[in-house]
Amino acid sequence: MRSFVNEVKTLQTTAVEGHIFDSKHLDPLGRLLVQATLRQYFWFDALTNELLEKPLPKKHRDLHLLIMIGLCAIDTLNQPQHTSVNATVETAKRLNKRWASSLTNATLRRYLRDRSDIQSRVVDPVAIHNHPIWMLDQFRVDLPKHYPAVILANNHPGPMTLRVNILRQSRAAYLDRLDAAGLHAEPSNLSPQGLQFKSPVPISKLPGFEDGSVSIQDEGAQLAALLLDPQPGERILDACSAPGGKSCHLLELEPSITLVSTDIDPSRLERVRDNFDRLGVDGEINCLDLAQDQPQLGTFDKILLDVPCSASGVVRRHPDIKLLRRASDLNDLVEHQKRFLLSTWARLRPGGVLLYATCSIFSAENERVVSQFLEAHPDASILPLPEVGVPRTFGVQLLPTQNAHDGFYYARLIKAGTGS
Ligand SMILES: C[S@@+](CC[C@H](N)C(=O)[O-])C[C@H]1O[C@@H](n2cnc3c(N)ncnc32)[C@H](O)[C@@H]1O
Known part of the structure; x- marks a missing residue:
């Protein structure tokens, strides 16, 4: 029994x-x-x-x-x-x-x-x-119009979304493979490589998963690599990269880039290596503390800075966050995020682009970090982004949405000057 x-x-x-x-x-x-x-x-x-x-x-x-x-x-x-x-x-x-x-x-x-x-x-x-009171209060302050929909979305499981590895096949071709396997998915709205299932499918049933045909990744997360828009031959840093979802997407979009994938956690970096191997892509993997400048890395054309955050945009996938995270964690997180931005900015070449990313929906970790950075750094300016999510003065805010993407924040900064 x-x-x-x-x-x-x-x-x-x-x-x-x-x-x-x-x-x-x-x-x-x-x-x-x-x-x-x-x-x-x-x-x-x-x-x-x-x-x-x-x-x-x-x-x-x-x-x-x-x-x-x-x-x-x-x-x-x-x-x-x-x-x-x-x-x-x-x-x-x-x-x-x-x-x-x-x-x-x-x-x-x-x-x-x-x-x-x-x-x-x-x-x-x-x-x-179904949320701790401090989270409800913070949602009301930061998202006065949207918090009821956010609460609703957080209290239901997120959809299962795939990213098709376009080095292996097109999205249309993978949809055909799914059809042949008796599985039905819809193309995702935000990402040309994304597919969404109505109800979850065991990974073992996904055609070609082990051979790197697809990965599991929310469509909001897929926006990161798309917004950084890797170009042939560019040198790109993924500063907080593990387990490597966004690093892999960057390499799938443009395999000719030189990607340096760093994280502080060696065991999580093993998962980056496993993902590279499974998907048939390659990059340099370094275990480093990116909250401090690492001059030995040299400079980069582009940087993806997906900072550690409250993860308030993904609580439906990690519901333990509602029990484990405390309001008092926020200040420390924000201080760290500012430090990451400062240290990685030093690694960006003049004319280079840095994408600041979080899976948070709290303003303190998102546009407030970015606006303070812009104020303090005359060599930084903000680049426009496609109109997705909720309009913000700086960057874009995706909110967790029922049957659609998780909550993410993105801001794209460009460094003054030119250089290579
Ligand atoms: C939001 S997760 C990154 C997710 C990853 N970009 C992806 O898409 O798969 C944040 C990462 O920051 C790493 N991290 C935390 N502190 C760090 C530090 N001081 N230096 C570098 N990485 C750090 C964590 O180990 C964690 O893997």
């Missing part, structure tokens, strides 16, 4: 111990279930509080999480009710809390009986909107 033991332990590691979500002990259904529970954590937490007559002691937090998982299996994943209830009861036993099997059984059955009444008793906006 199925149990949710691994799901409870995984959720506990993130929600109680504060570690990044790791699916290594989960099967595909378990992974979906824990991700969905994290995405709607505040809602299922509040429902569980409503259902329990009194809160469970801290040492039984695993049982509280178990009930949340059971509710999510029934409500969000539409699993059969009786199997979900049985799996929940079985889990209580396997957690060596046999005494709690009648409690979990009664709790879930009461929910199935009085669902709408219990739901209507939850009134806390944090639970209803």
Whole structure:
């Protein structure tokens, strides 16, 4: 009989111990279930509080999480009710809390009986909107017109989007391969190499994935390489490159560039190498701290600076962010982002172009960083970008959109002078 033991332990590691979500002990259904529970954590937490007559002691937090998982299996994943209830009861036993099997059984059955009444008793906006209060407040300030749509998008899984490796075949040819495999995707709106599925497909079913025909990449993320627009023979730095999605896209678009791909994290850089090998592209890979100037790298025609950020634009794909990220992290992130911009600017040749990128939707990490940089650096000016997303004085802001792209920010800066 199925149990949710691994799901409870995984959720506990993130929600109680504060570690990044790791699916290594989960099967595909378990992974979906824990991700969905994290995405709607505040809602299922509040429902569980409503259902329990009194809160469970801290040492039984695993049982509280178990009930949340059971509710999510029934409500969000539409699993059969009786199997979900049985799996929940079985889990209580396997957690060596046999005494709690009648409690979990009664709790879930009461929910199935009085669902709408219990739901209507939850009134806390944090639970209803499923985000921590500081994020909701920040969205309201930064996105006064758009925050309801952003919240909605964040509370649903993002679509599965592919990037076709045009060194291997055209997008149209890959669409034909998908058709032949009985799979249907639509061309994406933002990227000429992008394809989007209506519902996710296991990677093992994607024709030619192992041979580098395609990669998984959101269409908003695909804009980075397109906006940097690599030209034959250019020397390009991808300053925070791992796991290499954007580096690979740059090389697929223009294999004659000299790409220097750097990151501070050696294990993540291994994934850049694996991606280069799988996709049949090549670049120089360096483990370096780019928050400091690295003069030995020389200068570049173009730089992609995809800085570490709050990731507030991709919470639907990494819902643990809603639990792990704190408002107090923002100041440090912004200070780092300013340092990255300063140090990489020194690596740009006169006349060169730097694309500043984040997967954040907070102004503090985006146009505020860019506008302050422009004020302080007379040799920097902003280049226009295609009209995508929400208009901004500096750069473009894509917001996470249901059934479409994630949230990204891009600003393209040019350095005064000419040179090669
Ligand atoms: C947003 S992710 C980059 C994603 C990547 N551009 C892609 O498309 O696959 C930010 C990266 O910055 C790296 N990073 C963090 N601090 C760094 C530093 N001081 N120097 C260089 N890279 C750093 C992280 O290891 C992480 O891989």
